[in-house]
Amino acid sequence: MRTFSLLKGQPVYDQNDGSKIGEICDLCLTNNGMVKGLLVKKGVLFKQTFFLAIDKVASFGWDGIMINGLNQMEKIKTDPEYTFAHQHSINGKMLISTSGESLGLLQDVYFLEEKGTIVGYEITDGFFTDISEGKQVINPEIPPTIGEDAIIVDVK
Incomplete structure (x- = not known):
């Protein structure tokens, strides 16, 4: 069990080659309080946000998140129902x-x-x-x- 404040900003690594893919920037939530996935910022100059389903995470560590390849993440096609801090934010409600x-x-x-x-x-x-x-x-x-x-x- 952990808090979102501890997870925010943690790096996401590809466990196949050890490369850093991006950083966790938010949680995607359903309207009944389930974490559907994580939002990952990727890129150096032009950062893009990708969706990483919670069941696609290989492991959660205290110093980083591990996934099995870039194909585990997908471009955001529709806005999530709720997020913790970005669009449709529940933070401060x-x-x-x-x-x-x-x-x-x-x-x-x-x-x-x-x-x-x-x-x-x-x-x-x-x-x-x-x-x-x-x-x-x-x-x-x-x-x-x-x-x-x-x-x-x-x-x-």
């Missing part, structure tokens, strides 16, 4: 419980790399609250509903 209680603003996600399942949402109530009370993590038991204005989670 309000988390609301199914009982209507405001929980805070989304700051990071915890997910299982192998399955692509988000298991926790790190929220913030502001800088001073984070310092005085620490970060809060919401662990819903069922997948959330990601909407245009908020993320609805079932918390007990």
